[in-house]
Amino acid sequence: MDLYPEDQLSTATFFTSETALHEYSNYFYRMMPDPETMYAEEGEHFVAPTPNDLIRGIRDIHSGESYWKKDSWRNLRKINYLLTNANQCENKDARDHYRGVAYFFRAYFYFDMLRHFGAVPWYDEPINADDEEALRRPRDSRDVIIGHIIDDLDSAYVLLPAVRTPYEVNAWTALALKSRACLFEGTFRKYHAGTTFNGGSDIYNVQLPWDDLLRQAADASLTLINNGGYSLYTSGAEPYRELFATLTPRDEEVIWARSYSKDLDIKHNAQAWSVARQTGFTKRHADLYLMTDGSRFTDQPGFDTKIYTEVFVNRDPRMAQTIYAPGYIQMGADKSYPVNLMMTVTGYKYTKYIMESTYNNWGGSVTSMPIFRLAEVYLNYAEAKAELGTLTQADLDMSVNRLRDRVGIAHMILSDANANPDASMTAESGYGFSSPVLLAHPNKGVLLEIRRERMVETPLEGLHLWDILRWREGHLFTLSRLGLYFPGEGKYDMTGNGKADILLSPTKKSGGIGVTCLVFDQDIYLSQSTSGNMVAYKDMIMQWDEQKDYLWPIPVTDRTMTLGALTQNPGWIDDVKF
């Protein structure tokens, strides 16, 4: 009477071979980040045509449903399924390896849930349809979740091979994730201490001290730096640009990447998003780039009124390798074209990930997208140490200063930075960091410099939103988004060849051969209408609720179905009452 499918494998006997475990674990890779969360990384630093609800502060009660849904929890079910069944496999090495993969992805999953929802229920085995208790499990505290994340990553680190491959998860990806997760949670706790997100109700009354987490972040980073065998990619004329403008990951530096292929028709949209969408970095971001001598651009006289051809002079080379600079020549092209101001709302169009024009079309990019790379680990290390107050000059030299060496700008000096904190980064006129925890920190100066370094090294890599949230600086999203400065009507050279390329004018008129006329308030929006900085989101109201907007709401249907066992996040009001 017992008949089993013959043309399909059944779970009772499936997990016996290494191949089976391998194929099964392949499913987990669907959790790799969507590249759109990288190149379309909106914030106070970068502008997309229409801002999303998150940064506008207008998420509704359903906004959590994109992340808390059957399909996301399905990933966890599969991971736990493998962990529950892996013992079917007699081959211990294989069993260990794929358990390691599963541990890594479980940590990856829960880290994502933690970032969105704070406290979530923890499950380490698949839920049975009739297991009422598990189905209605209340949320576990942040302590429980981060504790499990660390445990899983420690297990993964031990079980996974210590091989450098950017394609599959390994011991080093586990360390990289641990570095990121511990830094996130440590700083989140530190900066949110005493708020509704750290204190108040049970699940947010966290016990695990932040400094312990930051120590773990620093330790994981250091192990990876010292033992991983990774080094920064320094080849080529513009190593920073080429690190991202590549079809295959630069595996000396990139720890894990998401790959694409034209032949396989697996592509993304990073290039068209720049070429054909009205995106752009803000002036706030552009101003962060230091001068090559290590001095601050914002200390330059008249920096606020420098025009396009002036702002890129003597700047950190990463600026021109990230942003469309005068004289920019696209890969494979033989000449420079002026930036199309109709196709960028700030004038600071991005060129990161941009390759030859053959990839310009919509959905035509196949550049490899890094998920973890050594540079981030350096930055994590320096930030954790600085937050802990244990940062030394030697720490800086073995981390962030290597990033500066790659692009050839002056080192960060611990004592100088602390002696002279950059007021422009804390003043409302400048970047605007205003957390009292930061402002009171003895390492405030170097922390600001490390944040600057992080922001200029890793824009559009999917880190920035989480940085702002963990630093508790969400109010930054309400700041106006300004761009290039134009003193007024007239012709401007946009390529640096001395010839005018555009004419700004209140009315449409000819500016001569090769000159595009842009009409104020029609083709180009300036802060004072006919002069000033380019301005995005003109007249759009941006808001931020410090008591609510750091987390997403728990979906209403799930709260209802669990009879209220799932509590709602602070500040979110729904009609579910039990």
Add this chain to the structure above:
Amino acid sequence: MFNKMKRLFTSSLYILLLSVTLQAQVLSLNVSDQPLRDVLPQVEQQCDWHFFYNSSLPGLDSRVTVNLTNVPLEQALKQLFAGTGIAYKLTDNKVIVLTAEEKKSATRQVSGTVIDKATNEPIIGASVIIKGTTQGTITDYDGQFVLDASTGQYIEISYLGYEPYDVRVSANADNYHVAMTESTSQLDEVVVVGYGAQKKVNLTGAVSVVDQKEIVGRPTPNMAVALQGVDPALNVTMSAGGPGASYNFNIRGSASINNASTTKPLVLVDGVEMDLSRINSNDIESVSILKDASASAIYGSKAAAGVILVTTKSGKEGLAPQVTIDAKAGFKTETTEHDFITQGFWSAYISDIFMRQHTNYGMTTYTDADYAELWMRINDKTENPERPWVVTQPDGSYKYYANFNWYDYYYKSTRPVQDYNISLKGGNDRVNYFVSARYFTEDGMIRIDNDKWHQVSTRAKVNINIKPWMHYGVNFSFFSSRYTYPGTTSSRELFRVGSLHAMAYIPATNPDGSAVYLNPWIYSGQGTVGDGMNALLIYGKHKNTNINREMVMKHSLSFDLYKNLSLNADYSLTWRMKEISNRSVKVPYSCKEGTTDVIENFRSVDSYHQQLARYMTHNYNVYLRWTPTWDKHSLTLTAGYNGEMYRYHSLEAERMDLMTEDLSSFNFAKGEVTDLSESIKTASTNGFFARVNYDWAGRYLFEVSVRADASSRFAPGYRWAVAPGGSIGWRMSEEPFWEPIQGWWSNAKIRLSAGQLANQMTGYYDYIQSVDADGMFTQQITLDGQSVLSYATEADPNAGTLTWEKMTTYDAGLDLSWLNNRLSLTGDIYIRNTEGMLNTGTALPSVYGATDPKKNSANMSTKGWELSLVWRDQQKVAGKPFRYEIGGGVGNYKTVITKYNNPEKLLSTYYEGQVLGEIWGYEIDGLFANQQEVDDYMTKVNPVESEVYTDIMAVMDSEAPGLHPGDVRYVDLNGDGKITSGNGTVDNPGDRRVIGNRLPKYNYNFHVSAEWYGIDLSIYFQGVGHCDWYPLNEATTYWGPYSRPYQGFMATDFMSRVWSEDNPNAYFPRYRAYEALGSANSLGPTNNRYMLNVGYLRLKNITVGYTLPCWKKVFSEFRIYFSAENPWYWSPLQQYCRSIDPEQAIAGSQAITYGFARSFTFGLTVTF
């Protein structure tokens, strides 16, 4: 012992001596109707003689009556043994040896004549058998018979349709005259029921018997077609009209909302499951339909939707070899009319005006000059050389001005059908046999590269009595069908896309013979004529073959263990094979003189596809039957085991780019392998069953049965299902109090039954979590940029507790007959509750991480009734007997969903309280007659916010955007000022309500048959009382250009039904292309105005035959006949569309299928 007896016989010397002693003995014996066996000891008591005999000697149980007083022994013995068939011999040691009477000495030739009592006509072919023996004969053409018999034996004479008659052979008569009375009822008929047979009078369940006359001899390819309408409870719907079309059928409506295709009645042919479409209807002896759960419970798990028992013909004891040849041939035509526009001018003109109302350009892009050319040719039925239909332009491209009849070009109006049957049957006391063979062939309707159907079937059935108590039977059947057709894999495609852009002004071919497909002059190079079907057929290299073969072999053994106790065992093997092969090639066409292009679409690829599927079923039965009777009690006990094992294995492959277009084999394929997969399904069931029937004096009837089944489809622990059933009957007419009215009210029986059945037709391995080893992400992923990431993952879990769906049926029935059974009525009412249908269970929170598992959670309930009435009689007309019969039946049912997990009551799925088949739609109260009506309407309803006017209101550059006179006026039922579908729930359906039901209601049938002077006539009607149909988007022959302005088949009178100011009472609204195509268009949403009743009345069959009286010396039957199948129908649908058969509409909402056919055949039946 026998040896010893032999020795005794030889000592005949002593006889004389004995006679002396015998004289001395005298006996007194007074017995009345006692078995001889019991009398012998009484004799022994009175004398010193002893009997010596074999206790199994026949005759010992003969009942004797003697009244003797002091009679000498010898005389007493003589009287005692007279007529018992026992001879006695006396031996010297006072032993009387009893032996069977030796025939030679005792039997003699007797003869007789069998006639019809009413008419005095001889009955030909009546079976004449000596009861209790295997000897027999049949009456000849004069109704006469001759056979050997001995005194005291009974001759049993039987003939179908007559009451059986027994004659005792008396000592002093050698010739017997038998007048048989016609049985005017089927009450004594024996009905095949599960694992046995029962007299119809004793039935307590809802079982109906199909008269084989309604099936046999009709020119139907198979039984599915033949069974349509034979019983009001049996709903057969054909999917299409073509050869080998599939069918759907159910008894009393769908038994489950799940797997409607698998939850269908179980069809058993001689106890073996078969598909109706593979049964030769000429082989059929009888068909029983077990309608309620009590009757079918004994079949258990597969019988949840009812059972159809088919018994095939058998040979008979005492039947001399008899050969029957039946040959018929004729032709088929479509049931519908195809009077389509073939004048190029009008086809172009209509498509242009419809299109301009939708967008600002015409369909054809033809100029006034082009129209002038078309007008010049408007009456040219064939091409006039002075006015060619194809004009080559200076650049070589072709421009078309044809009057082309695309329908006649694609399809044949008549097509031949042939059907040949031969059978042989006969038997003697040891062996009987039935052998048949059939060849059936018909041509399809596709004219180019004609599609053809061939079907061969054969059956051989032999029963052998190995010993008097041991019987063996073998029943073998083989079926093979082959359908070859041109075009794409789906033969239905031609009927849909073939007409697109196939407008009358465009011919099929260019002057050089190349195919027309696309060119700059056809709708500005946009329209692809027939979407390539035309070019493809002309090229003729697309080939498709579907082959089905089935072999059934059944071996059975039965043992008569003891009086009335038998053990039966059988094993059957069903082997089936399906073979599908499809060849597709790249198709050329031409759009310019001297050039050839290749069609670029999915129909024009070079590929070869094949599927080979094998099915194997082993079925075992072992059961005991015990049928004791005593006094007025009779009991039948049946108990046994049934096991089944099933395995399906299919292999499918497809590969591109073959080296030749003319041969198809994977050996020539060099391109990409686009498919290589296999599928295996296995299932097994084990069942134990038992049934008890009891009746007292045929008056009180009881039946109880139970079956327990285990199915491999469920997890251990959830496998077993018990199907109990019980029924009782009361034959009031057998009661003493009935006697006064017995004269005119001959029979009355009340039946009540209840039973529960379980349905296992879920997936094969639903409870097992299977792993998909070949998963691909919807958005593909690569890890290394070199290969696409595949993955293996388990399917979302099912609830491990999945188990059987249960159907409980309650049935109350009445069987009545009056006037000596001339008028009889059978009626049933029933309730069937289906519980635990698989359905998504309660919604689970997201953390569950998988689709909500299915559970046995939905219920529904069906209530219905059936009624049939028959009048049978015979009279003498012009001195010849005139027999006739008029009868009919009707039934109806309604199914309501009583439980379904849809708390929001979304209309997109089932909901609690839903009547199965209901149609939700809008209401239209007419067409706007004038602008004033439009303006008034717009003060109340905002068309811009109305879904149904979306397309009309869309700002488009058509000649007339916005609402206009002639548009349909939707009623704002909920008064919210707009016409919407609300939120799609029962509570907020917007302006929709239930406007109809798409399930056929009131299935009915009636028939008339008569026989006189060798002439027979049978007329058989079948119909559906009511069935609502909303023609969906692609029902192009109904909607015409309202669907697509470029659809080619449009009735010639179509425009007379289109609104215009001169035709204000028209059926259709103002002309506007695409209006019926989508839900945003005004005719797309289901509404009451264009919903049609496709109920119908169909003359299903009419047959007239004549049995020739001559040549009777050679042939026992020589009959010629004419039979027409489906010759006529009537339906309310005809008023609006004459090119769609109502059954075509019932088969699908778009009614695009192979045309339904009628056939006319002439046949000849010869028996010798």
